[in-house]
Amino acid sequence: MGAQVRDEGTKENTKQSCYGGIIVDNFLSVVQNKAAAAYKNGTLKDAWGSSNRDYVAEHRIVEVHYRPFVWGIGSALVTFAGFRFSKISALRPGGKLYNFFGWNGNKKVPPNYVLSQTENNAEQLNKALSIPLDLALSLLIGGSASLFLFEKDRAMRDMAGLPLVQGRSLVSDTLCKDFISEHKKMSSQFWDRDHSDFPSLDAINVFVVNCKKRDSFEKMWRNKRGTSAGSPVAIPGVPLDFDYSDEDERGDMFMK
Secondary structure, eight states, rough: OHHHHHHHHHHHHHHHHHHHHHHHEEEHHHHHHHHHHHHTTTHHHHHHHTOGGHHHHHHHHHHHHHHHHHHHHHHHHHHHHHHHHHHTBBBBBTTTTTTTTTOOOOOOOTTTTTHHHHHHHHHHHHHHHHHHHHHHHHHHHHHHEEEEHHHHHHHHHHHHHHHGGGGHHHHHHHHHHHHHHHHHTTTTHHHHHHOOTHHHHHOOOOOOOOHHHHHHHHHHHHHHHTTTTTTOOOOOOOOOOEEEEOEEEOOTTOOO
């Protein structure tokens, strides 16, 4: 009986994990599409450029988390260059310097030595495999470096809190409307569940709540400064305990 209960519990957890994965994929698809559009139309460059101070606070937070990937790419390039240049010292038959894009090994051969068919085949195989192997090892090292330096839990917390930053928020302007729409497809009961086994769902839920808080705070700030509704506004930051209005719960946010 106990084994049957455990099996049913395992099946239910597996089902929830698969379902949770599909939901997260939907949100990631939104991020990819919106990020690509922001890069293509120049919004990303305009917002996070050095001359735009409205987005400084947000950019500083995001910069911390993409730096490990920059280091990873750099590590991969340096490693690949090291692999390739380390083989330059090898001499080809006839005493000619090694070709940068192919390797015949470190074997010393007489100047007039003629390769046998077997040796020639081996040399051609080395040439064919040398670059792909070096590239694969370099990417593996670069990827490992990025994963080692990247702090996943901190990144999720910081990304979920981006709508609360002072100034303006490109992430909020770009993602909040679509995230709220996607979030509404699931019942409030779903989001109220314990997602400790799937922390990405909790991060998404917190992000959406913070989106709503920012929208309410921006409305309040515009009213205070007498600016028109919907106009861009830089705010001093949203307090963590800010109580957003009930209209947010009806899904009216960002739909104007």
